[in-house]
Amino acid sequence: MLLLACILFPVLAGCALPRLFPQKKARRAAFGAGMVLSDGLCLACALWGKSVTLARPTDTMVIAFSLDSLGKVFLLAGAVLYTAACFYALGYMDHEEREETFFSFYLVSFGALAAVGMASNLITLYLCFEALTLTSMPLVLHERSREAVAAGVKYLFYSVAGALAGLLSVFFVYYYSGGEGQFVLGGFMKSEMLAGHEGIFLAAVLAGILGFGTKAGLYPMHGWLPSAHPIAPAPASAVLSGIIAKAGVIAVIRLVYYAVGPEMIRGTYVETTWRCLAILTILMGSTMAFYEKNLKKRLAYSTVSQISYIMLGLSFLSPAGLAGGLLHLMGHAVSKGALFLAAGSCIFSLGIRAVPDMSGIGKKLPATMAGFTLASLSLVGIPPMSGFLSKWQLAGAAIGSGRTPWDILSPVVLLISALLTAGYLLTVVTEAFFPGNAGAGEENAAAKGQERPIMAIPIAFLCLCSLLVGLFGQRILSYFGFM
Secondary structure, eight states, rough: OOHHHHHHHHHHHHHHHHHHOOOOHHHHHHHHHHHHHHHHHHHHHHHHHOEEEEOSEEEEEEEEOOOHHHHHHHHHHHHHHHHHHHHHHHHGGGSSSSSSHHHHHHHHHHHHHHHHHHOOBBHHHHHHHHHHHHHHHHTTTOOOOOHHHHHHHHHHHHHHHHHHHHHHHHHHHHHHSOOOOBBOTTTTOOGGGGGGOOHHHHHHHHHHHHHHHTTTOOOTHHHHHHHHHHSSSSHHHHHIIITTTTHHHHHHHHHHIIOOOOOTTTTTTTHHHHHHHHHHHHHHHHHHHHHOBEEEHHHHHHHHHHHHHHHHHHTSSSSHHHHHHHHHHHHHHHHHHHHHHHHHHHHHHHOBGGGGGTTTTTGGGGHHHHHHHHHHHHHHTTTHHHHHHHHHHHHHHHHOOOHHHHHHHHHHHHHHHHHHHHHHHHHHHHHHHSSSOOOHHHHHHHHHHOOOOOOOHHHHHHHHHHHHHHHHHHHHHHTTTTT
């Protein structure tokens, strides 16, 4: 029952707390306590959680939950980022309306996120995946402006359409496996199950990778990210980019590594197509971010590129590629979360959204921009931050694979993307701390609000987590049995 409590408690807390605590100060304290208690339940599940079957609609369809090593890694990353962004939001949401609605859906979406990590078979995963989309969409359209509603609808359309493509692959896996299909590392499909039907099955698997990859921003279904992130409140952007988008990555891992099995698609056009799309997405996202002037939209395009690092590692269909992808999942979650929270502080304190206006803001927001700098170094891949370790692992997995020219090209693509990442992130840092001639941003810095500790501390915490992943990431994955 611990697993159900971990899922249901944040959902019920999100629904009940606004009614139980009508006073703003008490309500904020209750939301913070609710997030901490949700973290405690996650930890209890990781230590003592037992599998649970919720329903059995048919003989082969089971709604069930269990928490294996992959689920624990995903839940750990989600809990860290959600907690930091929650306490940051206690300060940030001062200038937003309907904060009780925001926090309600924030907690509810965390329950859905936990359910995605705990799903023990494909049908349960699909249902929880859709629930996460529906509960996180209100975070995008929180402002309820025309642009916010349009971005929310776009997010919903892309995610649901992608999930339906994923459902197609679920149908085929269930049909040819002939069972309820509990996840097992290495997959449970056998070649004799598909005799004479390999072609249509591979097409269905590719549809699943592309469909679930939509939430992860895989080209050509990446368009929702640069629309949704700039319009959402900063703490919502942080969790959307840092962990909710990675629900698509988890779904792809479950489909390929825990259901179908890497051996079933190794050497096929599915592998080649997946690899090519991941490389194309990395280069496209980095290039678009390099030329984008709006800071949050620049970070959104960066997310498109960075999550495809994970997809690239997974496409190697090897334990080393999986380990590299999971390292980048953890490191990117905390690093990109810190960047979006820092961007939100620039908006909150100085009203600055565009990169050209950020000249000199390091004088007014030193802690915030120091956090932005450390997180940027991580995404560029500078040691000892997490990005260096994950990219090292991914490059090693590519070279170790070495079966096709695409495998040899992959490290080159990672280096090119790292240069572009330095171009679109470190230029912000140099403008903030070494502005040269005074610009609009420096004038704004002299005129507007001060840095708030309640918003700066979560950024520092996430940067510390990025450093810890860079130093101990391999030990963490070894503990969970991935290295």
